[in-house]
Amino acid sequence: GDDGAAGGEWAGRRVVVTLGGTREPLDPVRYLGNRSSGKQGLAFARALTALGADVRVIAGSVEVELDQAIPTRRIATALELEAALAEEAPHADAVIMAAAVADFRPARVEGTKIKKRGETGAPVIELVRNPDIIAGLAERFPRGTGPKLVAFAAETGDSQGSPEDYAAAKLERKGVDAICLNDVAEGRAFGQDENRIVVLTADGGRFEAQGSKDEVARRVLEALGEALMAGSP
Numbered sequence: 729g730d731d732g733a734a735g736g737e738w739a740g741r742r743v744v745v746t747l748g749g750t751r752e753p754l755d756p757v758r759y760l761g762n763r764s765s766g767k768q769g770l771a772f773a774r775a776l777t778a779l780g781a782d783v784r785v786i787a788g789s790v791e792v793e794l795d796q797a798i799p800t801r802r803i804a805t806a807l808e809l810e811a812a813l814a815e816e817a818p819h820a821d822a823v824i825m826a827a828a829v830a831d832f833r834p835a836r837v838e839g840t841k842i843k844k845r846g847e848t849g850a851p852v853i854e855l856v857r858n859p860d861i862i863a864g865l866a867e868r869f870p871r872g873t874g875p876k877l878v879a880f881a882a883e884t885g886d887s888q889g890s891p892e893d894y895a896a897a898k899l900e901r902k903g904v905d906a907i908c909l910n911d912v913a914e915g916r917a918f919g920q921d922e923n924r925i926v927v928l929t930a931d932g933g934r935f936e937a938q939g940s941k942d943e944v945a946r947r948v949l950e951a952l953g954e955a956l957m958a959g960s961p
């Protein structure tokens with residue numbers, strides 16, 4: 729942006745932040761969901777606003793109060809999130825994909841409430857894959873042709889690799905510009921206020937930030953601004 733002094737690289741940039749979890753309906757009263765609180769994404773949205781960015785939030789289900797001052801669209805399902813992003817992303821300088829997207833959804837949404845029926849039986853719920861939304865955006869906008877794409881990942885290490893190994897593989901597989909790794913090995917991150925993020929960029933950059941979600945968001949954004957936005961029109 730033009731206002732380098734006040735807001736660094738984010739001033740005047742249109743940034744879409746997705747946050748919260750998706751809910752995938754089973755019937756009129758039930759859904760498959762996840763424990764995403766929306767806190768992390770909201771911290772990014774607020775920090776970006778403070779840096780002078782023109783922020784648009786797309787929010788799934790959250791356990792926090794959303795910011796009335798930030799224009800916000802609500803979505804429920806992964807497919808709705810995909811559709812909302814298809815509209816918003818072409819106008820954005822960056823997409824910060826903090827939403828927890830369900831990998832699967834029920835193959836059918838029953839029109840009426842699923843009944844117990846009988847004494848002991850239980851239904852088998854067939855699932856189908858949801859689209860990988862951020863990977864789809866990366867395909868639609870190859871690097872350098874559209875908004876900068878930032879994914880998030882919560883990984884645990886195992887005998888096959890470290891959390892960073894898995895995050896690096898995900899960055900590559902999805903074709904995004906950067907990935908923010910939440911190390912969840914010790915039960916951090918979900919719903920808590922203290923946080924550590926390691927950021928990996930497609931051009932091999934690496935930096936980390938630790939502290940409250942607000943502090944982490946600010947530091948990560950400073951670094952991402954330099955790494956991704958500097959010099960782009």
Ligand code: CTP
Nearest residue numbers: 825826827829858859860861862879880881882
């Ligand atoms: N994501 C997405 N669409 C999906 C699933 C995830 O856009 N259907 C995004 C998330 O919002 C996040 C990033 O991809 O920014 C990484 O999510 P994660 O669940 O860690 O990746 P997956 O590809 O789903 O891999 P995994 O099998 O580890 O869940």
Ligand code: CA
Nearest residue numbers: 828829830831
């Ligand atoms: Ca997933």
